[in-house]
Amino acid sequence: DAKTTQPPSMDCAEGRAANLPCNHSTISGNEYVYWYRQIHSQGPQYIIHGLKNNETNEMASLIITEDRKSSTLILPHATLRDTAVYYCIVRVNTGGFKTIFGAGTRLFVKA
Amino acid sequence: GAVVSQHPSRVICKSGTSVKIECRSLDFQATTMFWYRQFPKQSLMLMATSNEGSKATYEQGVEKDKFLINHASLTLSTLTVTSAHPEDSSFYICSASSGLAASYEQYFGPGTRLTVT
Numbered sequence: 001d002a003k004t005t006q007p008p009s010m011d012c013a014e015g016r017a018a019n020l021p022c023n024h025s026t027i028s029g030n031e032y033v034y035w036y037r038q039i040h041s042q043g044p045q046y047i048i049h050g051l052k053n054n055e056t057n058e059m060a061s062l063i064i065t066e067d068r069k070s071s072t073l074i075l076p077h078a079t080l081r082d083t084a085v086y087y088c089i090v091r092v093n094t095g096g097f098k099t100i101f102g103a104g105t106r107l108f109v110k111a
Numbered sequence: 112g113a114v115v116s117q118h119p120s121r122v123i124c125k126s127g128t129s130v131k132i133e134c135r136s137l138d139f140q141a142t143t144m145f146w147y148r149q150f151p152k153q154s155l156m157l158m159a160t161s162n163e164g165s166k167a168t169y170e171q172g173v174e175k176d177k178f179l180i181n182h183a184s185l186t187l188s189t190l191t192v193t194s195a196h197p198e199d200s201s202f203y204i205c206s207a208s209s210g211l212a213a214s215y216e217q218y219f220g221p222g223t224r225l226t227v228t
Contacts, residue, residue, distance in 0.1 A: 036219075043115075043204050043219035044155065087154070099145070099206070099217055101155040 004088045009106040012082075018075040020105050022088030025069040032093045033064060035073045037084040038104075044087065047073065051093075078109045113139045115207050117220040124195055124227055131191045132223045134205030140185035141207035145217070146178070149202040161188060195227045 005023040012018040024033065032051050036044040048055055048062045055062045061074040075082055087104040091097045114137040124130050134144060143162050147155040159180050161167035167180035179191040188207075192199055204222045
């Protein structure tokens with residue numbers, strides 16, 4: 001699976017939008033961009049995924065650049081409960097896939 | 112969303128004993144299950160992938176004779192840490208995928224914290 005690069009940590013004020021970047025310059029045409037987050041001492045939680053179009057759900061928005069070499073996860077109104085490690089992962093969406101976690105971005109939402 | 116459970120949530124065992132961790136998919140059939148290990152302040156490390164009824168495929172550096180994985184049914188996979196030692200103390204997380212057509216989503220369990228004394 002393609003490697004991703006994320007900043008190790010970010011701060012965000014409560015109520016503001018949190019924009020988490022991810023570089024995946026070697027992504028293949030059939031690989032999706034997935035975002036998960038992990039709150040301390042819990043299992044990872046699925047957030048959103050996309051192939052090439054921007055996606056939005058009740059948790060977040062995913063913006064993928066036209067060349068698909070980078071993406072941004074947007075939490076529109078961050079709360080203290082959004083403090084977590086956010087993982088950007090690229091993988092195929094077919095049988096035989098493996099989800100390999102990088103170091104992720106530790107997001108601190110501050111009051 | 113789909114639910115994956117793990118049991119126990121935490122376990123303490125003595126060095127040299129074996130510990131079994133169960134992973135269950137509660138509302139879907141998991142054709143593929145994954146086991147991860149996470150040390151403090153580190154990311155998740157994939158240990159092995161198993162398909163129902165088949166032998167698990169272990170990642171490089173993971174001892175298959177020490178970490179026994181059984182995926183006997185579409186809703187249950189077990190990880191047995193044999194002859195556990197303090198360095199095996201870690202957070203073990205399982206994940207399951209239904210592998211349905213057009214949907215290879217992956218759902219994670221809450222994790223099991225193993226402490227070997």
